[in-house]
Amino acid sequence: DTGVSQDPRHKITKRGQNVTFRCDPISEHNRLYWYRQTLGQGPEFLTYFQNEAQLEKSRLLSDRFSAERPKGSFSTLEIQRTEQGDSAMYLCASSPPSLPETQYFGPGTRLLVL
Amino acid sequence: DQQVKQNSPSLSVQEGRISILNCDYTNSMFDYFLWYKKYPAEGPTFLISISSIKDKNEDGRFTVFLNKSAKHLSLHIVPSQPGDSAVYFCAASRNFYSGNTPLVFGKGTRLSVIA
Numbered sequence: 197d198t199g200v201s202q203d204p205r206h207k208i209t210k211r212g213q214n215v216t217f218r219c220d221p222i223s224e225h226n227r228l229y230w231y232r233q234t235l236g237q238g239p240e241f242l243t244y245f246q247n248e249a250q251l252e253k254s255r256l257l258s259d260r261f262s263a264e265r266p267k268g269s270f271s272t273l274e275i276q277r278t279e280q281g282d283s284a285m286y287l288c289a290s291s292p293p294s295l296p297e298t299q300y301f302g303p304g305t306r307l308l309v310l
Numbered sequence: 311d312q313q314v315k316q317n318s319p320s321l322s323v324q325e326g327r328i329s330i331l332n333c334d335y336t337n338s339m340f341d342y343f344l345w346y347k348k349y350p351a352e353g354p355t356f357l358i359s360i361s362s363i364k365d366k367n368e369d370g371r372f373t374v375f376l377n378k379s380a381k382h383l384s385l386h387i388v389p390s391q392p393g394d395s396a397v398y399f400c401a402a403s404r405n406f407y408s409g410n411t412p413l414v415f416g417k418g419t420r421l422s423v424i425a
Contacts, residue, residue: 229413238399239399239415240415252411289353297403301355302353304351
């Protein structure tokens with residue numbers, strides 16, 4: 197059973213550019229979550245999907261952020277017009293229908309905006 | 311307003327001894343709690359969880375205790391091993407049947423196990 201995978205693992209971009217991250221959840225996990233983690237903090241919730249439906253978005257998720265989960269499988273998180281404050285680790289997690297409270301995390305994508 | 315608090319940023323323990331990591335929460339609606347372990351440059355790894363209907367849950371060397379009246383939980387690691395050195399995050403949620411919400415994390419405690 198493979199775990200949650202994320203791509204890329206690292207991304208360096210210039211301010212104002214758009215970036216897109218991908219997350220592949222554990223097979224048959226119907227819930228998928230995106231979190232952001234900055235230095236010295238715990239992960240902070242951004243948004244989550246149940247199958248293909250986006251059920252909740254945090255107020256942290258500005259208009260420049262958009263997430264999709266077409267067909268209820270992998271998910272993408274896009275940040276438009278990146279700002280230096282977007283520099284963080286972006287974490288994806290998934291949970292199974294049998295135990296929806298327990299989330300399993302991927303390795304994360306570290307974003308640096310110059 | 312921090313709903314989940316880990317007041318000790320770091321903890322050092324000798325190998326073979328007990329490690330006790332503490333966590334406090336303020337939101338009485340939380341009824342499911344988890345501990346995660348994180349190594350540098352990796353995502354958090356799920357360790358152990360506890361529902362509010364229990365006050366203790368064990369899994370090998372790891373035991374989580376929940377004191378609902380004090381809104382406090384702790385993770386005990388016995389015996390501590392050098393490989394346990396990592397940052398430990400406490401997280402809280404409402405369980406699925408009470409209206410599942412995403413996890414709310416504390417800021418973490420860095421555990422160093424000294425050989």
